[in-house]
Amino acid sequence: MNGRTKSSELSPGHDARRVIVSAIIPCLDEEEAIAGVVGGVLSQSVSEVIVVDGGSRDRTVEQAIAAGARVVIEPERGYGRAIQAGIAAARADADILLFIDGDGSDAAEFIPAFVAAIVEGRAAFVQGSRLHGLRERGSLSPQQIAAGHLGGWLLRLFYGVHFSDLSPYRAIRRDILDRLGMRDTTYGWNLEMLMRVAAAGVPSLEIPVGQKRRIGGVSKVSGNTIAGVKAAVTIGKTFARLVFTLRRERKS
Numbered sequence: 001m002n003g004r005t006k007s008s009e010l011s012p013g014h015d016a017r018r019v020i021v022s023a024i025i026p027c028l029d030e031e032e033a034i035a036g037v038v039g040g041v042l043s044q045s046v047s048e049v050i051v052v053d054g055g056s057r058d059r060t061v062e063q064a065i066a067a068g069a070r071v072v073i074e075p076e077r078g079y080g081r082a083i084q085a086g087i088a089a090a091r092a093d094a095d096i097l098l099f100i101d102g103d104g105s106d107a108a109e110f111i112p113a114f115v116a117a118i119v120e121g122r123a124a125f126v127q128g129s130r131l132h133g134l135r136e137r138g139s140l141s142p143q144q145i146a147a148g149h150l151g152g153w154l155l156r157l158f159y160g161v162h163f164s165d166l167s168p169y170r171a172i173r174r175d176i177l178d179r180l181g182m183r184d185t186t187y188g189w190n191l192e193m194l195m196r197v198a199a200a201g202v203p204s205l206e207i208p209v210g211q212k213r214r215i216g217g218v219s220k221v222s223g224n225t226i227a228g229v230k231a232a233v234t235i236g237k238t239f240a241r242l243v244f245t246l247r248r249e250r251k252s
Contacts, residue, residue, distance in 0.1 A: 019119055021111075021171075022094040023049045024086030025069070026079060027102030031058040033215035038067035040108035041100060050089050051102065052082040060102075080182075080189030087177070098171040104215035105139060106169045113207055114171040123205035124176045125197050128169035133210030140211055147235060151191060154239055159198035163206055166190050166235070176202055181249075188238030195239070199246045 023046045027034055038049050051064040052072045064071050074085040083099065090097060096118055100106045106128065114126045130140060131148050148165040155161050168190050180196040182189070197204055 019096060019115060020047045020091060020094045021045070021096045021098055021115055022047060022090035023098040023100060023111075024052065024083060024090065025049065025064075025100055025102045026052045026054065026082035026086065027056070027060060027064075028054040029056045029058050029060060030102045031056070031060045031063050033104035034060050034069075034102050035063040035067040036215065037100070037102050037104055037106075037108070038064055038069045041098075041111065042068050044108055044111040046098065046111065047094070048091060050086045052086040052089075054082050078185040079187045080192075081185040083189055084182070084185070090174075094174050096171055097174055097177060100169050105212050107209055107212060110169075110207060110209045111171075117205050117207070118171060118173055123203050125172045125202050125204045126170060127163060127165070127194070127204070127206050128167050128209035129163075129165045129206050130167045130169070130209065130211040131165045132206075133208035135210045136213045139213045151194070151235070151239075155194060155198055158243060159195070161194075161198040161204070163194055163204075165206075166194070167209075169209060172197075184238060186234050186238075188234050191235050191238050192242055195242050195246060199250065 023041045025034075025037060025041070030037075034051065038051065041049050049069040050072055051060075051069040052074050053061050053064070054074055054077055061071050061073075070089070072085050072089045074082045087097060096115060098111060098114065100108070100111075110128060114128070117123045117126050131145065148167075151166045152162070152164045155163050170190075170193070172193075180193065180200065182192060182196065184192040
């Protein structure tokens with residue numbers, strides 16, 4: 001995707017080894033996976049890992065702390081709300097914010113590619129596509145695949161950008177994110193970010209990352225039909241609302 005903004009470099013000659021990357025992991029009842037996820041992320045030269053716990057009833061918090069994460073408790077439910085809590089808790093000097101799920105389905109070894117694309121100025125926003133790359137059987141539900149295709153089609157239709165997925169696995173320059181004006185507190189957060197990135201002409205890149213089967217537990221969306229339907233409705237409402245909101249913002 002080619003954006004309309006100027007150079008996306010962090011700064012002239014910026015060294016990837018000195019870039020501050022804060023990883024944010026929202027989770028709920030992921031005690032079987034979270035330690036491995038935190039360890040995997042930290043092994044990729046990430047500066048800090050922030051786990052935002054939404055009220056787990058298992059040992060997610062203890063496992064995350066033991067693995068080296070800093071844990072933030074967000075008492076109010078909402079995916080976007082958890083993400084916002086993580087952003088607020090991130091280091092003030094963070095250059096890049098990375099978002100990754102806590103269920104073990106995202107491959108942490110792609111993190112250096114995300115960071116390099118931003119540091120080298122090839123993008124200011126990078127998303128991992130679960131629909132491209134090696135995907136384990138059963139790792140994505142039919143509704144997740146359909147949502148990715150639909151979301152990608154709508155984004156192409158309205159903004160002319162090419163995203164194939166609504167994956168939560170992504171990285172963005174902190175200064176760019178601060179200017180986007182993100183507001184959604186629900187599962188619409190990921191779509192809102194893509195729409196705001198597209199509307200603002202932020203230089204973007206999508207990297208094939210595939211998907212692994214989650215480690216234990218049940219997905220809060222794909223593993224629950226009712227929750228999946230609610231998430232789909234939320235995403236649809238978010239798109240319709242933001243199309244008009246972004247048009248008004250551009251005119252003002």
